[in-house]
Amino acid sequence: MMRAHDKDLDGLGSVTVEPEEEAAPASRLSIEDLLPQSTSPEPAPRGADGAPARAPAAGTRTARVLEVAGRSATIVLRGATAPIEAELAPEVDPEVIADAQANGDLVLVECCEGEAPLVVAALATRKPREIRLQATTVSIEAEEEVLLRSGHGAVRIRQDGDIEVIGSRISAASRGLFRLVGRILRLN
Template structure:
C-alpha cells in the first residue's frame, strides 16, 4: 500500500520560465514568485494632487487710480487690472511705479488679482518719508551728511552744523547766515536782539532804532572814533 502524498502546507506560486541549465540539480525545480512579480502589473495607487488655489506673481506698476492699479505681468499679453489690498497704501504702490520697483500680486481662481506687497529691487533714487510723527533716536551720535555739508548731534548735547560755503538758518521772518569768509549776517523783517542776563543789543526795523543797554558800555578805537548824527545827546 502506497503512502498518500503529503497535503500542501502553504500557498505555492510557480513561475514558469527558463531554467538555469548550468546549475546541476536545478533544472526541474520551479522558482518562487518575487514581490516584483506580484506588483508588476498592478502599480500602487497615487493620491490625486490638489489644485493650487492661490498663486503669487510679480508685476510692474503702470498706473494707480484710487485703490486700483494697472499692472504688467510677465506672462500676460495685455495690462491687467488689479485691486490694492486694504493693508497696502496706494501711495506706496505709486512710489513703486515712480522708482521702477516690482509688486507682489496674489492670483486666485475666479477672482481679480490683488496687490499685496511692494518689492524693493534696486536702490531708490530718492527716499520720501511721510508720517504723522517721525522719531529718530541714537544712543551715542546722529549724523547727517551730503557732500561738504554736515550736521552732527552727540549724546552730551553738542550740535555741529558745518558747510563749505555757507551755513544758514531761515524762518519766514529772518535769516542767520555764516559765510565761509567769516562774515555773520543777521537779517530780520522786524527785530534783531542780542541779549544776555543784564545786557542787550536791539535793532528794530519799524522805527529804525538801535538800543544798547548794559551796566557798563565801552567803545574803543585804535584810530579815528567818529559819531555822526543830526543830534548828539550825551546825558
C-alpha cells in the same frame, strides 16, 4: 437593456433573453437634447485692453503697475503681455502703489483661483537715487548719535547733547527774532 432567465426545464442551463424596454433611437434625438442645457452664457472675462483674459496661475507673482484708481490697479504680470485688473489688499496704501508706478518699481501680487489678483506689496528692486519722506510728523531717533553728511558739510547730534555743524560756509536766517542763548558765546 436585456433581462436574462438562466433556468431552463431540461436543466442544461440555456439562456432566454427578453427585451426589457426599447430605447429611443438616436435618430429621434435633436442636437439640443445631446448638448448640456445652460441658462445664459457668461461672457468670457476680458483684460483691461478688452482682449480675452486668462486667469493667472495660482501663487505669488511680480507685476508692473500701469494705473492705480482707488483700491484697484491695472497691472501686467511678469511673463504676460495683456494687462489685467487687480485689487489692492486692505493693508496696502494706494499711494505706495502709485509711487511704485511712478518709480517703475514692481509690485507683489497674490493670485488665487476664482478670485481677482491681489496686490500685497511694492518691491524696491534697486538702490534709490533719492529718498523722499513726506508725512505729518517725521521722527528720527538714535541711541548714541545722529549724523547727516553730504560732501564737505555735516550735522552731528550726540547723546550728551553736543551738536556740531560743519561746513565751508554756514548761513542762518530768521523771518522773526533770531536768538542765541548760552552761558558763553565765543566768536572765533
